[in-house]
Amino acid sequence: MIRQSRGFLSSLVVPILSIIFGFVFGAILMLLFGYNPVVAYDAMISGVFGSQYFLGEALRQATSLTFTGLGFALAYKAGFFNIGVSGQALAGWVSAIWVALAFPELPQLVLLPLSILAGTLVGALWASIAGTLRAFFGTSEVIVTIMLNYTALQLTNFIIRDILSETGNSTESVGENASLSLQWLTDLTQGSRLNAGLFIAIAVVILYWIFITRTTAGFEIRAVGLNSFASTYAGMSAKKNIILSMFLSGALAGLGGAIHGLGTFGNIFTQTGLPSIGFDGISVALLGLGNPIGIFFSSILFGVLNVGAAFMPNRAGVPDEMASIVTAAIIFFIGANYIIRYFIEKRASRDQSPTTATRGGEE
Amino acid sequence: MPTSERVIEMNGITKEFGSFRANDDIHLDLKKGEIHALLGENGAGKSTLMNILSGLLEPTSGEIKVKGKSVNITSPDVANELGIGMVHQHFMLVDKFTVAENIMLGREKSRFGYIDKKSAEKEVQALSDQYGLKVDPSALVENISVGMQQRVEILKTLYRGADLLIFDEPTGVLTPQEIEELIGIMHKMVNEDKSIILITHKLDEIKQVANRCTVIRRGKSIDTVDVSKTSQQELADMMVGRSVSFKVDKKPATPKEAVLKVEDLTVKSNRGFDAVKGISFEVKAGEVLGIAGVDGNGQSELIQAITGLTKSSNGSIHLDGNNITNKKPRKITETGLGHIPEDRQKYGLILPMTLEENIALQTYYQKPFSSHGFLNYKEIKQHAKRLIEEFDVRTPSEEHSAASLSGGNQQKAIIAREVDRDPALLIAAQPTRGLDVGAIEYIHSRLIEMRDNGKGVLLMSYELDEVMNVSDRIAVMYDGKIIAIVNANETNESELGLLMAGVPLKEAKEKADSKGKEKETIDSSI
C-alpha cells in the first residue's frame, strides 16, 4: 500500500479530482436552475465549519460511517459484496442497547465494553449467515445479505415492540454506565453528540490496516480476493476465508451499529427503514478505494456533506432536492472515477512506465 | 515470391521507458510478398517493436518508411490507413456476435443508420474464399473453434484493407492440424502480394514458412538472415546469445524407492463423467516420469487429484509413504509436494501482488515468514531476494507486481518457490508452455537437477519433444487410462504418437518399427 509510493499518490489524485468535479458539476446544476452556487456552498461550508456543534455532528456521522465503510471494504478485499452492512449495523445496534438495558447495575468499565462487544458479535454472526451459505452452497452473498437486511429490520422492530419497550415505539435510554459520550467532547462541540466512538474509530482504522497488511489472515483474505484459484492451489481454504471475511466485515458493521446506537441515540426505536449508515458506508468504502485511511477521510467528507447539505435549503434558498442532487453528484463522480482514471492512464501511456508496456506485450 | 520492393523499413528505432531501453536502434525491412520472421526471447522487445509499427506506441527516436515514404504512425487508425494490420495473440472478438458482425465491428456499413448486414456477409464470404479460410460469416463466434476464431481475426485485418499482416505468436493456441492449415493460408496470402511479419520463438515454424528472419536480443537487432541458409541451431544461438543445447544434458537416472504411489485412482471431471479411470503408477525418487498424451485425456484431472484440488472418487494416493488421498492441498504440500501448475497466471501466481508475496505464497504462514499470525516482511523480502538471485528471475525489484514480469520470469519465480521448499515430489505441468528456448533449457535443467538430488519429478506435457527429452520413463494417457509406460530411451516419436492415439502397445511397437527407420534419419538431420 504505502510501499508503492507512486501508486499511493496517484490513488489520491483520483478521489480528489472526483470531489472537485462533483462540486463543479453541482455548481453547474445549481446555475442551470437559477441558484447561486457560491451562496449555497458558502452556506454548506460555513454552516459546518462555522460552528463547533455542527462540526461535531459531522464528525459523529463520520464515526459511524468509518465502521460500516471498513466493514464493506474488508469483504470487498476478499472479493465479496457485503450489501448487508445496514442490516448488520442494525443488528449490532439493537444488541448493544439490549445488553445495556439488561444489566443496568454493572459498572461502566464492564457494561460499555460488554454492550459494544455484543453488538460486534451479533453483527458478525448476522453476516456469517451469508458467508456460510456462500461457502457451502455457493449462494450469492449479494442476494442473501439484501434479504438479511430486511430480516434484520423486521426482527429489530419486533424486539423493540415486544421485548424492549413498553410504549411500543422506542426503548428507554441506556444509563450513564453504557454511554459513550465524553463530557469534555460534548462541551468542546457545544453539546453535539460527538462521542468516544471517534477514538474507537481511529483505533479500528489502524488495526484494520495492520490486519490487512501485516497478518497472515489479512494476507489470505487479500490473496483470495485477488485470485481465488491461485489461493486455493497455495493451500488456502476458500471456505474459511469466505466465512472469516464476512464474519469480520459484519463485526465491523455491528461495531458501527453499536457505537451509532450507544453514541448517537442512547436507545433504539422502531425503524422505518434500514439505517443510512449502511449504504453510505458502501459509498465511503468505494471513495476510500478500500484504503483504511482513505475510508476515514471519506467518512469525514460524507459527514460534512450530509450535515452541510441541510443548510442549503434555509440559508441559501436551494431546495432540499437540489442539495441532495449536489451531494449525489459528488458521489456519482466518485462512482464514475474510471473516467478520470481513463484520462490519467491515457496520459501516462504516452509517457509510459515499463510496467504497463511490458504487461500488454509479453508472451 | 518476395520481390525487391520494400514495403516497410524501420530504421534506428529506439524506445525508452524511463531509463529502460526496450528497443535500441533496431533495423527491420520487409519486402513485398515476403514472410519475415521476428525471432527473440520473451522480453527481447519484439512486441514493443510491433506495437510501434501498429501505432500503439510511439518510438523515442528512429524512422519508419512505408512503401518508401516516411510516415508517423501516431495511432492504430493511422496504421490501418497505411495498410498495417495485426492479428493479436489474444483474440478480440465478441462471443455473442456472428463472424460477419465481429469483422465489421467499428467499420459498420450503414444506410440511414440501418446496418447493412447482408452486404457485409457477402464481402466477408468473398474474402474468405479468396484466401481459403473456409469461414462461415453467419456463425456465432462462441460456436466456432479457436483456430476458426483466429481466422476471423485475420479476416478482420484483411477486411480493413491490410497489405501487411503482423501475426503475434499465432500457433500457440492451435492444434498441429490447424497449424498446417494456417501455414497454407499464409502462403496463399503472400501469393496474393500481401506481406507478413511473424512474431515467434518457435524455430521449426520459422524454418517451415519464413523467407528471412530478423533476430532481436535484449532490445537490439542482431542480424537479418536468409532462413534457407541458416540452421535452427544457428538461429537459437543468435537469439539467446550463446550456444544452446536442444538435447537435455543428463546422466542416466538412479531411481530408488517410490515417492508417489497412485493406485486404482478414479477422478470425475467437473462435468461429472469419469476423466481418470482407475489409474495405477508410481514415481520413484531420482527419476522423471513423463506423462504424455493429447490434451483432454485426463491428465489435468489426474494432477488436480494428486495435488488435492479435486477429490477422487476411488483409489488411493500415497506420497512419501503417507496417504494423501483427498487431503487438503495444504496438507499435501506440507507432506512434500511441489507443484508447477499448468496455468501459471491463474493458479501459480496472484498477479497483482508483489513478487516477494508471490514467492512466499506457500510458506507465508510458517516461521520465519510469520509468527503468531503476523507477517515478517523482512524475512519475506530476504528470502525473495535470495531466490530471485539464485533462479535468475529478471525483475527490477522484488516489490514489483508479478504481473509486470515476462512469462519466462513468472515461471522462474514459481519454480524458485516450489523447488526451494525441497519437496520429495515435484509435479511440473506444462512447465515450458509459451516460453522461449533459453527459458525452456533453464527449466529443463532445473527439473533434471531435482531428479539428480534424489527427488521424484512428475512431468506432464502435451509436447512430445519435451516429454521425450526430460523423462526417464513415459506414461502415455489415453481416454483416462494409462495405456502404456515405456522407457524414454527405448521408445521413439512414432511409437508414442500411436500410443497417444490409443493404439495398444504391442501393435504400436510393430507399426513404429517399420516406420521408425525412415523417421530416425529425419530426426538426426535436424
Added chain:
Amino acid sequence: MTKKLRNLFAIGTSALLLAACGQDAGDSTGGSGESAGGDTEETTDEFSLGMVTDEGGVDDRSFNQSAWEGMQAWAEEAGFSDDAVNYYQSDDPSQFVQNLNTAVQDGYDIIYGVGFQLADAVTDVASQNPDQHFGIVDAVVEADNVVSLNFEDNQAAYLAGVAAANTTQTDKVGFIGGVAGPVIDKFEAGFVEGVESVDPNIEIDIQYAESFSDAAIGQQIAAGMYSSGADIIYHASGAVGNGVFTEATNRMESGSENQLWVIGVDRDQAELGEWEEGNLTLTSTLKQVGTAIQLATERAREEGFPGGENIIYGLEDDGVGITEGNMPEEAWTAVEEARQAIIDGEIEVPVAPAE
C-alpha cells in the same frame, strides 16, 4: 468506452430530470431562504414557525405535507410573508436532533416536530434550550416549553371502517399500516371496530409495511391484498400509501373485475385516486395537523404559549374527520350517523387493537 459514456449520459440526464422535479417541489418553499437565517430578533408582531419533518419528507402527500400546508395557510392568513415559515427535512433518524438544532439556531417562535418519531429528539433538544418553544405532533413530551398535539385518529378510522363495510362487494377489506406502534395502533383499532360494527363477518387483512416512505413495499402489499380478494384498502402509512394507489390504479386500468377502492389518510387523497375512467379514492380520513398547528400557534400568539399541555383534537372539533369522496349514499348516511354517535359519546372507539 462509448457504451459507458452513453450510460453516464443517461444517468446525467435523469439527474437533470430529477432536478427539474425537485424544482417543482422547491418552488413552493424556495426563496424562503436567506433572510430567515440567523434572524433571532423579531419585531413583536412578526411570528415565525419552523418544522422538522420525519423521514417521510415534506412532500409525502400525507402527514408532513398536511402540516406544512397548514403552516403556509397560517402565514397567509396572518398576513406574514413566506419567510415566516420554514421546514427542515430529515432523511434519517440521526438527523432529527441535528435539524432541530439548526432550526433553533435559525430562530423561530415555535418549532414543530412532526411525527411521533421525533419525540425523543424534541425531548432532548427542548431540555437543552429551555427558552425555545417547541411543539410535537402525535406524541406527548412533558416539558414546559413543549406543546403536544394529538389526534383521535381512532375515531376517523372508525368512520373509514363503517364506509368500507358499507361499500365492499367481496366482504373482504385490507388495512396497511406504516410502522406498528401506538400511533398506527389507533388507526388499526378504529378501522377494525368500524368494520365490525357494520358486519362482523367481513374479513380484514391487516399488514404493516415497516416503513413510512417505501412506496414499493406499499404496492407489493396492496397487490397481495387485491389478489386475495380484498376490494378496499385503508392505508395509514404515509408515503407508503402512494404505492397502494399505484397498484389500485394499475389494476383498474388493466380491467379489474371488481371496483377497487383505496381509503386515503391524513389529507384528502382524492387526487391520488384519479384514473382514466374515474376516481378510486373511496374517501380519506382527515387529520388536520395543519389546522391543529394553526390553532395552537394562534393560541400562543394571543394567550401565550400553552407549554406543557397536551391538546387533543377529535371529531367534535373537526381535528379529525372524513371526506364524502366517492362513497355510495347509504355508506355516507351510515358514516354520518356513526359520527354523531361518537360525538354524542354513544360509541367509544378503542385506541389499541384487541389482543
